[in-house]
Amino acid sequence: MIKASIYGASGYAGGEILRLLLSHPKVVVAQATSRQFANEPISLIHPNLRKKTALNFSHPDDLKKCDILFVALPNGKSMYLMSKLKKLAEKIIDLGADFRLHKQSAFEHWYGYKHENPKLLSDFIYGIAELHREKIKKSACVACAGCEATVSILALYPLVKHNIIEEKIIIDAKMSSSQAGLKPSLSSHHPERAGVVRSYMPTGHRHTAEIIQELSPFNKNLDVAISATALDMVRGLLVTIHAIPKQEVTEKDIWKAYRNEYQNEPFIRIVKERQGIYRYPEPKILQGTNFCDIGFEKDKITNRLVIIAAIDNLVKGTAGQAVQAMNLMFGFPETMGLEFTGLHPI
Numbered sequence: 487m488i489k490a491s492i493y494g495a496s497g498y499a500g501g502e503i504l505r506l507l508l509s510h511p512k513v514v515v516a517q518a519t520s521r522q523f524a525n526e527p528i529s530l531i532h533p534n535l536r537k538k539t540a541l542n543f544s545h546p547d548d549l550k551k552c553d554i555l556f557v558a559l560p561n562g563k564s565m566y567l568m569s570k571l572k573k574l575a576e577k578i579i580d581l582g583a584d585f586r587l588h589k590q591s592a593f594e595h596w597y598g599y600k601h602e603n604p605k606l607l608s609d610f611i612y613g614i615a616e617l618h619r620e621k622i623k624k625s626a627c628v629a630c631a632g633c634e635a636t637v638s639i640l641a642l643y644p645l646v647k648h649n650i651i652e653e654k655i656i657i658d659a660k661m662s663s664s665q666a667g668l669k670p671s672l673s674s675h676h677p678e679r680a681g682v683v684r685s686y687m688p689t690g691h692r693h694t695a696e697i698i699q700e701l702s703p704f705n706k707n708l709d710v711a712i713s714a715t716a717l718d719m720v721r722g723l724l725v726t727i728h729a730i731p732k733q734e735v736t737e738k739d740i741w742k743a744y745r746n747e748y749q750n751e752p753f754i755r756i757v758k759e760r761q762g763i764y765r766y767p768e769p770k771i772l773q774g775t776n777f778c779d780i781g782f783e784k785d786k787i788t789n790r791l792v793i794i795a796a797i798d799n800l801v802k803g804t805a806g807q808a809v810q811a812m813n814l815m816f817g818f819p820e821t822m823g824l825e826f827t828g829l830h831p832i
C-alpha cells in the first residue's frame with residue numbers, strides 16, 4: 487500500500503481525488519488539507535464520502551511525508567510551494583497550470599504573470615497517459631493537463647499525427663460550472679448562472695498553449711483557436727472541433743488514424759453510431775467516469791471535418807487523469823480505481 491496526501495482537498499478537484507483514492511485498493515489516504523476546514527470532517531464538505539473515511543482535514547502546515555502528494559490548488563499557487571513540497575513526497579502530481587507548460591515564456595504570455603519557479607518546469611511530465619505513458623512511468627513529477635486541453639488534445643492528436651487535417655483548427659467548447667472551482671463569484675451565483683448559454687471566452691483561452699505544446703511535435707504550424715461557452719451543467723465538457731481535412735483524406739483514413747492510436751487505450755472510445763439516442767459523445771453519460779469519448783463526421787458538401795469529444799472535467803479532465811498517472815508511476819494496473827462505467831439514465 488502507498489500513502490497518498492492531497493493538498494487542496496476541500497476543492498472540487500481535490501474532492502474528486504479523494505473519492506477515487508478512497509476506493510483504490512493500493513492506496514491509503516494519509517492527509518487531506520484545507521485551511522478553511524482544518525480539523526473538520528472531510529464529509530462535511532464532500533458528503534458523498536460519508537462513511538467512506540473518518541479523516542478530518544489537516545492544515546497544510548501540518549503536512550507530513552508521504553509516498554505521493556496530489557496538489558490541487560488554484561492556478562498560480564503551487565509554483566511558490568513546489569520546492570518545499572518536493573521534500574515531502576518522492577512523487578508529486580500537480581493538477582494546476584503552473585507546471586504544464588515547458589516554456590517559461592509561454593506560461594508568462596498566457597497567464598500574464600511571472601513564473602516563480604521556472605527551474606522546476608523541466609522536472610514535470612505532462613499528464614496525459616495516452617501521449618506520455620512511458621515517460622510518466624519513470625517520472626517523479628507529473629503536471630496534469632487542463633480539462634479543456636485534455637479533451638481537445640485527445641480528439642486531435644491522431645488527426646495531427648497522421649496528417650489528416652490542415653493547420654487551422656477551431657474548437658467550440660461547452661463548459662460546466664464545476665470547472666470554475668469551489669469559490670463563488672457573482673457570475674457563479676445561482677440566479678446569474680442557472681439557465682445560461684454564456685459566451686465567456688470567445689477568444690484567448692489559456693489552454694490553447696497546452697494544445698499547441700502537445701501537438702506541435704507533429705506539426706509546427708498549427709493555428710488553434712478556442713471559443714468557450716458556459717452551459718447550465720455542473721459536470722462535463724464537450725468540444726465540437728472544426729477542421730479542414732486534407733484533400734485526399736477519406737473517412738476510412740480518419741478511422742484508421744484513431745484506431746492506430748487508440749485501439750488499446752482503456753479510456754478512449756470512438757462514438758459514432760448510426761442509431762440510438764447518444765450517437766455522438768455526450769458528457770451527461772460520462773459523469774464520474776474516466777472515459778474520453780470521441781466521434782466525428784466528415785461534411786462532404788463543405789469539406790469540413792467535425793470532431794466531437796466529451797469528458798467529465800473532474801475525472802478524465804483532472805482527478806481521474808491524475809490517478810491514471812499515479813497507477814503508471816507506481817506500476818499498478820493503469821485502470822485500477824478508475825473502472826466506474828457511469829450511470830444511465832442520469
Ligand SMILES: NC(=O)c1ccc[n+]([C@@H]2O[C@H](COP(=O)([O-])OP(=O)(O)OC[C@H]3O[C@@H](n4cnc5c(N)ncnc54)[C@H](OP(=O)(O)O)[C@@H]3O)[C@@H](O)[C@H]2O)c1
Nearest residue numbers: 494495496497498499520521522558561582665667668804
Ligand atoms: N475544476 C475543474 O474542473 C478542474 C479541471 C482541471 C484542472 N483543474 C485544476 O485543479 C486545481 C484545483 O481546482 P479546483 O476547481 O478544485 O479549485 P477549488 O475548488 O477552488 O479548490 C482549491 C483548493 O485549494 C485550497 N487553496 C486555495 N488557495 C490556497 C492557498 N493559497 N494555499 C493553500 N490552499 C489553498 C482550497 O482550500 P482552502 O482554501 O480551505 O485551503 C481548496 O481546497 C486548479 O489548479 C485547476 O486548474 C480543475
